[in-house]
Amino acid sequence: MxxxxxxxxxxxxxxxxxxxxxxxxxxxxxxxxxxxxxxxxxxxxxxxxxxxxxxxxxxxxxxxxxxxxxxxxxxxxxxxxxxxxxxxxxxxxxxxxxxxxxxxxxxxxxxxxxxxxxxxxxxxxxxxxxxxxxxxxRCTTLSMIVALGALHAEFGLRELVVSSYQAVSEAGRAGVETLRRQLSLVAGTELGTSPGDLRRAVGDGTGPFPEPVALNVVPWTGTLQDDGWSSEETALRDESRKILGLPRLPVAVTCVRVPVVTAHALTVHARFESEVTVDKAREILATAPGVVLFDNPAAGEFPTPADVVGTDPTWVGRVRRALDDPTALELFVCGDNLRKGxxxxxxxxxxxxxxxxx
Amino acid sequence: MxxxxxxxxxxxxxxxxxxxxxxxxxxxxxxxxxxxxxxxxxxxxxxxxxxxxxxxxxxxxxxxxxxxxxxxxxxxxxxxxxxxxxxxxxxxxxxxxxxxxxxxxxxxxxxxxxxxxxxxxxxxxxxxxxxxxxxxxRCTTLSMIVALGALHAEFGLRELVVSSYQAVSEAGRAGVETLRRQLSLVAGTELGTSPGDLRRAVGDGTGPFPEPVALNVVPWTGTLQDDGWSSEETALRDESRKILGLPRLPVAVTCVRVPVVTAHALTVHARFESEVTVDKAREILATAPGVVLFDNPAAGEFPTPADVVGTDPTWVGRVRRALDDPTALELFVCGDNLRKGxxxxxxxxxxxxxxxxx
Structure with a gap:
């Protein structure tokens, strides 16, 4: 040295x-x-x-x-x-x-x-x-909370409805190896076109996941809690409340595993205290530390895991005001689950x- | 003959x-x-x-x-x-x-x-x-509407928040061939682990999709409408309203393409006129024509595209009452976009x- x-x-x-x-x-x-x-x-x-x-x-x-x-x-x-x-x-x-x-x-x-x-x-x-x-x-919370924290500071959050698109590297090296192994089985085949064929091809090789993840999406991450909830879903709610300092915030979550190596994505329906505008929301997201606004669908710009993997910020795109509720925004949020996550x-x-x- | x-x-x-x-x-x-x-x-x-x-x-x-x-x-x-x-x-x-x-x-x-x-x-x-x-x-509407129609008949629907996980065969043979070609590129590689590597590997080969779909999820289906909405999202709202006979139903939607060959999945947050119970919802879904209730997470049972491809019904799992709203249900719905869809x-x-x- x-x-x-x-x-x-x-x-x-x-x-x-x-x-x-x-x-x-x-x-x-x-x-x-x-x-x-x-x-x-x-x-x-x-x-x-x-x-x-x-x-x-x-x-x-x-x-x-x-x-x-x-x-x-x-x-x-x-x-x-x-x-x-x-x-x-x-x-x-x-x-x-x-x-x-x-x-x-x-x-x-x-x-x-x-x-x-x-x-x-x-x-x-x-x-x-x-x-x-x-x-x-947890990585799922971290993949969205910086963007939501910035919007909350301006608008006052009242409710969240979240669906996740979670990458396999959340399950560590075993998760990535499982997806790679399944992909090598399905590439160049007709698998995924008749009922049960993926399950038969994969056999016991589902690794840390309950079902095949290649050519599939699996609505289960975490462990079983009361009333059919998964630990990932209840934790996303509880952690968001604690971080935002909103102990009674209504948060509805469904967590889904997708065949992506790294970078979680989430759709967010966020309702606020009063009317919001997309212009103001975009201004907040464009200037918030740790957030990148990538939102120009006319130019094909919206974040995907392939864009976001290996980067530090929370990426936000598809910013829209709810069609039927002037107090709510729709967002698509994406972040590297191993880095910021x-x-x-x-x-x-x-x-x-x-x-x-x- | x-x-x-x-x-x-x-x-x-x-x-x-x-x-x-x-x-x-x-x-x-x-x-x-x-x-x-x-x-x-x-x-x-x-x-x-x-x-x-x-x-x-x-x-x-x-x-x-x-x-x-x-x-x-x-x-x-x-x-x-x-x-x-x-x-x-x-x-x-x-x-x-x-x-x-x-x-x-x-x-x-x-x-x-x-x-x-x-x-x-x-x-x-x-x-x-x-x-x-x-x-x-459209297939996206059809992948969820039979289950929602049955619940609406009993409980009276008041609001929907929907996120989609849409299969590539919605884009016809070109969609399936594009995913197959991309999968043969990524199988056995380290692609999908650094920013832009998938896009470079795929080059111009994104077919009918705006971004690579293998090892990725893409928050865009349809064509650009006003205010950043896609045609698929506004149509899912408009068609649901027309079919259910609820012309003012609030419907919030984000549509996402996933690397699945056939069978769409959707997460649904559905709010009703008054308090609902999971037991009653399950009873409705278990007996509704055209619906299969497949919902026992303790036994690893929830629908995935791999289970559902090639079958006729709308499959419903992950039935939960919203943690913070006794009038709302969370569902994961799955259906073959080429068959019922x-x-x-x-x-x-x-x-x-x-x-x-x-």
């Missing part, structure tokens, strides 16, 4: 990436390498079976260490992207050792004493973290914490 | 299939071959370049003739599935020659003096046809006309 780099990093906070070898961890290391460098040491931590591997971050090779209390010693901020049961055990242990934990599991998101933070929407919330833990919202928001929260310690 | 068949058909109405060689025409001939046979002669008509081809219907080879007034002479009911400009010219000519025309183009659907008919929902409307023309709704409904209308001449 060059001496100038070493001295520039002196006195800066130590960051740990816990879960550095996973799909989100991999993107997180890329993001940390490209954003303004505010960190001293960056420590890479993973499960014992990944210990000893070397990964690149900020142009340097860093050896991965196993998750232990020693590995967390002296860490100021720890970014966790690990299975729920690992987060449930280790996030509090890391906090007890003095780190502020930014956690991307499901464990803490709805805990009353854990803030759920989107830096563009509720940055103030990061300061009140009695357990030393800040939660990162996971790794980027985690990194942004860490930067907020570093800039404004509690 | 066996003598018994010939004599059984004597005195029955003569049916013409105009557009017999297209994607919908092909399905229509299969459907006519499998439904109860109420027809005398079935005449197959297409463009001059298809004249002389032989196609199978009811187990017989029938020669295709070119669309002329002679070909329509003596026809009682003519099913039209042809380009809009052909329908605009020839449907009135066929009607003037004495045929009742059942037309699947966009030309007549919203005309005040042309009924728009779904036999399970508004069969009575078929009797009032001052121009001798009955219109068939086009050919089957046309055949059903023809049977209605044959059973009850005006």
């Amino acid at each position: 060059a001496e100038t780099v070493r001295s520039a990093r002196a006195g800066r906070p130590t960051l740990a990436v816990v879960g550095a070898t996973g799909a989100v961890g991999t993107v997180l290391l890329q993001i940390l390498s490209h954003r303004a460098d505010v960190w001293g040491e960056i420590r890479l931590i993973a499960s014992p079976r990944s210990a000893g591997r070397k990964l690149a971050v900020r142009g340097e090779e860093v050896e991965v260490t196993a998750l232990t209390e020693e590995a967390l010693d002296g860490v100021d901020i720890a970014l966790f992207d690990v299975p729920d049961e690992v987060a449930a055990e280790w996030a509090p242990r890391a906090a007890a050792l003095g780190a502020v934990v930014v956690d991307n599991s499901r464990v803490f998101r709805m805990a009353a004493d854990v803030p759920l933070v989107v830096p563009e929407v509720n940055p103030h919330a990061v300061r009140t973290r009695p357990r030393g833990i800040v939660a990162n919202p 996971a790794a980027l928001n985690t990194a942004q929260i860490a930067e907020l914490v570093a800039a404004a310690p509690s | 066996a003598e018994t068949v010939r004599s059984a058909r004597a005195g029955r109405p003569t049916l013409a299939v105009v557009g017999a060689t297209g994607a919908v025409g092909t399905v229509l001939l299969q459907i006519l071959s499998h439904r109860a046979d109420v027809w005398g002669e079935i005449r197959l008509i297409a463009s001059p370049r298809s004249a002389g081809r032989k196609l199978a219907v009811r187990g017989e080879e029938v020669e295709v003739t070119a669309l002329t007034e002679e070909a329509l002479d003596g026809v009682d009911i003519a099913l039209f599935d042809v380009p809009d400009e052909v329908a605009a010219e020839w449907a009135p000519r066929a009607a003037a020659l004495g045929a009742v025309v059942v037309d699947n183009s966009r030309v007549f659907r919203m005309a005040a003096d042309v009924p728009l008919v779904v036999p399970e929902v508004n069969p009575h409307a078929v009797r009032t046809r001052p121009r001798g023309i009955v219109a068939n709704p 086009a050919a089957l409904n046309t055949a059903q209308i023809a049977e209605l006309v044959a059973a009850a001449p005006s």
